[in-house]
Amino acid sequence: MITYLDHAATTPLRPEVAQAMADAQAEPLGNPTGSHRPAQRARRLLEESRDEVADFLGRSPREIVFTSGGTESANLAVFGLLSEGIDDGRAQSVVCSAIEHPAVLESCRAVAKSGVDVLELAVDASGVVQLDALEKSMEQRPVFVAVMTANNETGVVQPLVDVVTLVRSTNDMTCVVTDAVQATPFLDLSELTSASDLVALSAHKVGGPVGVGVLAAGPRANLRALHYGGGQEQDRRSGTQNAVGAVGLATALRLAAQERQVMTVRVAGLRDRLADGLLGAIESVHRTVPVGVPVLPGHLHVCLSGIEREELLVALGEHGVCASGGSSCASGALQPSHVLSAMGVPADLSQGAIRFTLGRDTSEADIDRALAIVPEVVGRLRHRS
Amino acid sequence: MVAMSGGVDSSVAAALLVEQGHDVVGATLKLWGGPSDSGCCSVADVDDARRVAQQLGIDHHVFNLTEEFDQHVVAPYVAAHQRGHTPNPCIECNRSIKFDRLLERTERLGFDVLATGHHARVTNDGIFQLRRGADPDKDQSYVLSMLGQDELARVTFPVGEMTKAEVRLHATRLGLRTADKPDSQDVCFINSIEGREGFLARKLEFHAGDVVNGEGESVGSVEAIELVTVGQRRGMGHGTDGQRRYVVAVDMPTRRVTVGSAAEALTSAVTLSDATVTWVDRPLSDGARAVAQVSAHGRPAPCSVRSSGDGLVVEFDVPQRPVAAGQTIALYDVAEPDAVVGAGIAA
Numbered sequence: 001m002i003t004y005l006d007h008a009a010t011t012p013l014r015p016e017v018a019q020a021m022a023d024a025q026a027e028p029l030g031n032p033t034g035s036h037r038p039a040q041r042a043r044r045l046l047e048e049s050r051d052e053v054a055d056f057l058g059r060s061p062r063e064i065v066f067t068s069g070g071t072e073s074a075n076l077a078v079f080g081l082l083s084e085g086i087d088d089g090r091a092q093s094v095v096c097s098a099i100e101h102p103a104v105l106e107s108c109r110a111v112a113k114s115g116v117d118v119l120e121l122a123v124d125a126s127g128v129v130q131l132d133a134l135e136k137s138m139e140q141r142p143v144f145v146a147v148m149t150a151n152n153e154t155g156v157v158q159p160l161v162d163v164v165t166l167v168r169s170t171n172d173m174t175c176v177v178t179d180a181v182q183a184t185p186f187l188d189l190s191e192l193t194s195a196s197d198l199v200a201l202s203a204h205k206v207g208g209p210v211g212v213g214v215l216a217a218g219p220r221a222n223l224r225a226l227h228y229g230g231g232q233e234q235d236r237r238s239g240t241q242n243a244v245g246a247v248g249l250a251t252a253l254r255l256a257a258q259e260r261q262v263m264t265v266r267v268a269g270l271r272d273r274l275a276d277g278l279l280g281a282i283e284s285v286h287r288t289v290p291v292g293v294p295v296l297p298g299h300l301h302v303c304l305s306g307i308e309r310e311e312l313l314v315a316l317g318e319h320g321v322c323a324s325g326g327s328s329c330a331s332g333a334l335q336p337s338h339v340l341s342a343m344g345v346p347a348d349l350s351q352g353a354i355r356f357t358l359g360r361d362t363s364e365a366d367i368d369r370a371l372a373i374v375p376e377v378v379g380r381l382r383h384r385s
Numbered sequence: 386m387v388a389m390s391g392g393v394d395s396s397v398a399a400a401l402l403v404e405q406g407h408d409v410v411g412a413t414l415k416l417w418g419g420p421s422d423s424g425c426c427s428v429a430d431v432d433d434a435r436r437v438a439q440q441l442g443i444d445h446h447v448f449n450l451t452e453e454f455d456q457h458v459v460a461p462y463v464a465a466h467q468r469g470h471t472p473n474p475c476i477e478c479n480r481s482i483k484f485d486r487l488l489e490r491t492e493r494l495g496f497d498v499l500a501t502g503h504h505a506r507v508t509n510d511g512i513f514q515l516r517r518g519a520d521p522d523k524d525q526s527y528v529l530s531m532l533g534q535d536e537l538a539r540v541t542f543p544v545g546e547m548t549k550a551e552v553r554l555h556a557t558r559l560g561l562r563t564a565d566k567p568d569s570q571d572v573c574f575i576n577s578i579e580g581r582e583g584f585l586a587r588k589l590e591f592h593a594g595d596v597v598n599g600e601g602e603s604v605g606s607v608e609a610i611e612l613v614t615v616g617q618r619r620g621m622g623h624g625t626d627g628q629r630r631y632v633v634a635v636d637m638p639t640r641r642v643t644v645g646s647a648a649e650a651l652t653s654a655v656t657l658s659d660a661t662v663t664w665v666d667r668p669l670s671d672g673a674r675a676v677a678q679v680s681a682h683g684r685p686a687p688c689s690v691r692s693s694g695d696g697l698v699v700e701f702d703v704p705q706r707p708v709a710a711g712q713t714i715a716l717y718d719v720a721e722p723d724a725v726v727g728a729g730i731a732a
Contacts, residue, residue: 308490310448314410315494317444331431333415333449384493 003369005274006322007205007298007359008152008182013248014207020251021209024244032241033230042243049243049250056253057199057216058190065215065223065233066246070181070202073215074103076237077177077198078111080223081144086114093117095137096146096177097129097158098342102327103200104146104179105338121147126293127156127343134166144175149183149192149199153326153339153355154289155299157187164195175221181205181213185256185360186264186296197221201253203245207360208252212245263360268297271358274367275300281375286349288340298359303345304352306382310334312354315377321370324355386496387411388483389438389445391430394502396437396563397552398543402500403441410496411438411445414487416454416478417574437561448490450482457481459574463588469637470711471614473681474572476528484529484536491539498541505529506545512666513537517723520548527681530715530728531663582612594640596621599633599649610640615709616650633707651704655679657697657714657729664727674719675726677701679708685717697729 004012030039032046047061054061067073078094085091096108098120105120112118119137122130129147137145145167150157164176175197180189185206193199197220203212217223217236229238256263278300279285288301304312309325316323326337340350356370387399389411402409413434431447438445458477465472483501491499504518505526513534518524532540544552549568556564571577575584585591594610597603605622607613613635621630621644631650634643662668669675669690676685677699687702699714708714708731718724 310446311490311493314446318494328447329415329449331413331415331428332435332447333431333451334447335449380495381493385489 001320001369003321003366003373005356005358005362005366005370006324007185007362008155008355008357009324010204010210011185011207011359012361013204013209014252014255016255017208017248017251021244021248024247029243032243033232042241046241046243046246049246052250052254053201053214053216053246056190056257057201057214058194059199059216059218062234063216063218065217065236066241066249067213067215067237068211068242069204069213070101070179070200071103071213073200073202073213074101074179075107076215076223076226077144077200077217077221078104078107078146079226080217080236081175081177081198081221082111082114082116083224083226084222085143086111086116091116091143093119093140093142094144094146095119095121095134095140095142097121097123097148099123099127099129099151099153099339100146100148101152101179101181104148104177108146116143123342125344126290127151127154127288127339128293129158129163131159131162131166134163135170138167138170138174141171142174144177144197146177146179149178149180149187149189150296151339152182153337154301154343155182155296155357156289157183157294157296160192160196168195183296184253186260186267186298188260201249203249203252206252206256209245209248212242212249214249259360264297267358267360267362270362270364270367271297271300271356274356274358274370275302277367277371278302278374281371282378285378288343288345288353298357298362300356300358302354302356303340303349304354304378305349306385307352307378309352309354311381312352312378315381316374319373319377321373321377324357326353326355386487386491386494386498387500388487388502389413389434390502390569391433391437391563391566392502392569393556393561393563393566394504394544394549394552395434396502396561397547397555398500398502399437399443400441400555400559400561401543402541403443409441409443411435411441411443412487413445413447414454414482415447415449415451416458416482418451433563433566437563440559440561448487450486453486454478454482454574463585465711466585466611467589468710469610469613469635471709472711473528473713474574476531476713479528480531484532484540488536488539498539500541500543502544503529503542504545504549505542507537507540507542514721515665515725516545518542518545522682523549525681526723526725527678527683527713527715530665530713530725532665533663534666537665582609585611592640594635594642596642596644598624599643599645604630604644607642610635610637610642613642616707631707635709650707652701652707653704654698654700655708655714656693656695656732657699658732659696662697662727662729665725669716669726675699676717676719676722678715678717679705679712685722687719688716690716696732 028038029042032043050061050064108118122133147163177198178196179200181202197218199216201214204210284305286303325334389395435445462474503525504523506516508514517526591609594607596605617632630644633645677688712731715728
């Protein structure tokens with residue numbers, strides 16, 4: 001029996017989405033750039049999907065670029081904004097928060113090798129980007145400021161609206177990039193991100209298929225393509241478009257928007273029950289994010305002292321409880337978390353860091369099982385050390 | 386739990402345990418974050434281990450022990466060279482990582498035993514004995530010679546009864562992707578491009594040294610005394626008699642390398658520092674007979690042991706090639722020459 005509490009890693013494909021994708025493929029589909037009927041059908045599905053994604057984000061369909069996922073979207077934002085400026089030497093600096101997902105952070109670190117100054121914004125002990133640090137960094141007139149909508153590890157919602165206001169008031173040339181991948185199922189992105197210049201999304205974090213994402217690029221974002229070919233997506237992303245994937249993404253977003261209000265309240269309630277239960281049943285367990293700091297409804301991040309997260313994950317896995325210990329490297333080994341170290345979490349606590357993330361399909365029974373298993377497993381591991 | 390390096394031996398070790406009906410989980414250690422092209426740390430090796438685990442239908446985990454490895458294996462390796470010693474990092478890894486941290490973890494997670502792909506055997510007649518592997522060419526009891534009763538009670542070496550050819554044949558029969566994978570030869574954290582010298586050059590400062598003969602007369606120099614090993618022949622030239630010269634001693638404080646003929650380089654006794662001496666079960670008594678092995682595939686040398694103020698003295702019956710400080714000496718039972726009785730590190 002599986003108790004899946006790792007929705008921030010990926011979410012199960014929703015049956016309605018699978019059905020919509022199956023329907024899309026039930027009749028012949030051509031290449032969307034072709035002229036015959038199957039091609040036109042593919043083009044129609046693609047553009048209908050683009051309209052839906054644009055609605056979800058509160059933007060114009062012309063701004064929506066379909067990609068292969070969140071990582072490609074982040075790379076397209078960073079390199080697409082910078083490559084011209086690097087060529088002609090105008091790109092002097094960029095700013096990103098120290099807690100960005102590696103898709104953004106490592107892209108920024110890669111451009112640093114081309115001589116661009118990369119300033120990583122500090123966060124406070126709760127994992128919130130510090131606006132005074134941002135204000136100071138604006139003196140550098142950065143090409144862009146990248147601040148994620150909500151952090152993937154801790155779930156902490158970032159003050160994106162304040163970031164945009166601050167950036168706009170100091171430098172009209174600077175773009176705001178936001179990775180909204182983790183926030184997609186829970187937050188109203190049309191409200192939160194419509195003022196940002198670039199927004200990255202991924203389908204599989206919201207009940208859609210793996211392999212589809214979006215970069216929304218507003219009129220101020222002058223993007224150069226990263227790969228060349230047939231000039232699809234208005235010359236911003238060449239390659240045959242994944243019409244079926246786009247249908248999957250659009251369907252998942254439509255359902256998420258319809259259900260958001262009820263679902264977020266329900267999931268937050270389950271998460272709070274899990275938090276209260278674990279904090280009550282386990283000794284020396286610390287909430288990584290203090291109560292009162294805005295966190296995504298599905299996230300519960302805790303640090304257990306005297307526990308090694310690698311062991312805890314294996315032991316929980318034996319009982320079918322799926323959680324996460326942070327980010328992994330290419331080999332699959334857990335890496336020390338850059339997010340927790342940016343927050344100043346001491347090493348003996350971050351050693352025992354574990355993330356439970358709930359989703360729309362999480363049930364009361366899942367929480368019951370987690371509450372029955374986790375404290376017992378933690379107790380056993382501690383007893384044996 | 387089976388420690389799976391991504392090599393053929395640990396792949397077959399896991400397969401044998403599965404065939405015997407045990408409940409098996411594989412674990413691969415990520416030990417080294419730097420560049421590596423062999424050993425147990427590269428992504429490709431982790432992929433191999435994971436794929437074999439999938440083929441066998443068992444769970445597989447990757448444990449990140451890079452910090453511990455750096456602290457207990459790499460740092461002491463560098464420090465030993467700084468002192469002019471010649472350490473064996475694989476033995477230190479077995480001592481402080483595989484049969485300490487991983488063994489503890491195995492137990493905490495509720496597994497009965499830790500299995501590895503070492504060519505060695507453990508027998509139990511009321512006392513656990515560590516014995517040589519069945520394949521004399523591949524025997525690895527030397528690198529496990531620091532294990533005691535506490536560890537031996539909780540480990541198993543499933544391929545210890547097999548020859549390497551049998552191991553490969555078994556892997557081929559099962560269609561495991563590691564069946565033809567070459568044996569790893571070198572220290573896992575040193576890659577073949579920069580080698581030991583390049584690795585150490587990044588970690589410590591080299592010092593030039595004088596090369597002198599037995600009479601103390603200068604006969605040459607070396608660029609990096611930290612890279613010179615007792616017993617080394619390479620780069621030491623020839624004596625006035627036209628014979629090759631060997632390093633007889635390395636003295637770090639005076640930065641002096643003493644060389645001599647092959648006969649002068651022979652040594653009749655080595656002292657193992659007390660703090661490093663371990664016993665499989667009970668210590669040998671003063672004056673007891675034993676058989677010493679001074680390197681991974683060294684020839685066994687009959688000896689006697691006695692304790693002195695400085696440590697445990699191993700006196701060879703027949704003088705041996707010199708033993709560098711930092712080298713491990715494994716002692717085997719004189720009556721049962723495949724059984725390890727203890728080990729220690731040359732002072």
